[in-house]
Amino acid sequence: MEITRDEIKSRLSLRIAVGAMFFMAGLSFASWASRIPAIQQSLHLSEAALGGVLLAIPTGLMCSLPFTGWVITRIGSRKLLIIAITCYAILLVGLGAARTVYELLGCLFLYGFAGNAANIAVNTQAVATEKLYAKPIMASFHGIWSMAGFTGAGIGIFMIGQHIVPLYHFIVIMVLIIIGVVITSRNLDEDCDARVKDEVVVLSIGERIRSMTPLLKLGIIAFCSMICEGTMFDWSGVYFKKVILAHNGWIGAGYFAFMCTMALGRFTADWFAGVYGLRRTLILSGSLTATGLVVAVVFPYLWPAIIGFMLVGAGVSSVVPMIYSSAGKTTIMSPGVALTAVSTIGFSGFLIGPPLIGFIAGIATLRASFLLIACMGLSVAIISGRTRLN
Known part of the structure; x- marks a missing residue:
């Protein structure tokens, strides 16, 4: 069956939007990773203490798994992705603003929670996008996430070189991500529970x-x-x-x-x-x-x-x-x-x-x-x- 020009334009818009979401998720994570040494120094954490603190991210991630599976069937991956990626960016600022170990622990737990919710939602969007193509495209989305990792690391190196503290660095990233969400979210797949149940x-x-x-x-x-x-x-x-x-x-x-x-x-x-x-x-x-x-x-x-x-x-x-x-x-x-x-x-x-x-x-x-x-x-x-x- 021949695909019309409007259908090609629609699926291309969806692919760009989903790719942008992968990029923003990767940018957020890489930005945090690039400033871990600075946050460790500011809170006077030893290597052992830092290792214990960092366990909060996978803990939040694992706790989010049953919640994500439940909520995605009720509100759809599009709404969940918009909420999760926005929270992911806001919590990044929370990490930069943390002044005690307990504040950092709490933010890291929520950061891991939001990050995994965004991960599941964006991959669900990617699955829906791949169905519109007659070839595999999933790995390229994850490649975009890796590119965002290099980009985030590069921005981190620049911020460190300019002696910009993590809080201001993360505020810049948050603003960029929120702008990106506003621009691209309208082109995401509007999945709904009724349609999923039919499939x-x-x-x-x-x-x-x-x-x-x-x-x-x-x-x-x-x-x-x-x-x-x-x-x-x-x-x-x-x-x-x-x-x-x-x-x-x-x-x-x-x-x-x-x-x-x-x-x-x-x-x-x-x-x-x-x-x-x-x-x-x-x-x-x-x-x-x-x-x-x-x-x-x-x-x-x-x-x-x-x-x-x-x-x-x-x-x-x-x-x-x-x-x-x-x-x-x-x-x-x-x-x-x-x-x-x-x-x-x-x-x-x-x-x-x-x-x-x-x-x-x-x-x-x-x-x-x-x-x-x-x-x-x-x-x-x-x-x-x-x-x-x-």
Whole structure:
């Protein structure tokens, strides 16, 4: 069926609006991350105290999961996204204004809560947008989030160089995000509970349990991949310092290499999945992740480790976007609820990964712990090969 010019314009407007929302979410998170050292210094927090404080974000994230699944079926992803992304920006200012540890803890909890609500809502919008195209586009949205991360880090470096305190820095970001929400929100998909219910197939209890199995497998694939991703975020610098014995200027090289290939991989994953299929894409992703970690463990030298971390970045880049895309196409529940279910399983891996690394490193070595994480990458490939994917 031929698509009219108005339909092309409408879906392009939706894609731009959803992409803008991904960018604003990434910009908010990166802005916070770029000023953590300054906030740590202003509140006189030790490394151990900072680590404890930062747990408030994943705590808020996990607490938001059941709430998000409930509310998205009642008000729709568009309204939830507008509310959540606006709160995300306002709470960013709260983080900059915090003058005590307790104020920071409270703001971080709410920041994680709002951030995950925005994450689920914007991915639900992305699923709706992808349905209008005859090709995968989900990974490109996550690539935009990664681009926002680089942008936010760059703005943070500029603000630090100009000796601008986090509060004023965050106010600027908040204003930009709110303006962006006002401009783009009118073009978001106006989903509603009635329409979602029409799309959900009514199944018997037995059929529903059997049909939930592929969704559970999707969550397990996300879980394994996000263990690897969480490890890279929290332990790449430590690995380069203590195992690679890199000089100070090169300690961040592994993390930078990982981030670059992860961003690049998200812009190429849609094309690859369109040509070779979702299953082959996930199998390759898991294989690249496992191979990269093994290279970094077997050859603990600067350049082999950098290459290994690049492979890990390319491997994990497409897994979560593709899993979200597949979960959003389920017919046994609304896309928002399906995404919430998969996110609950997946993000638990993101939280478990870093502490697991520390525990194994304590009883064995850091290299041994990274080798175990390589098994998680291999699990992505194996489970993907045995899972029915939409």
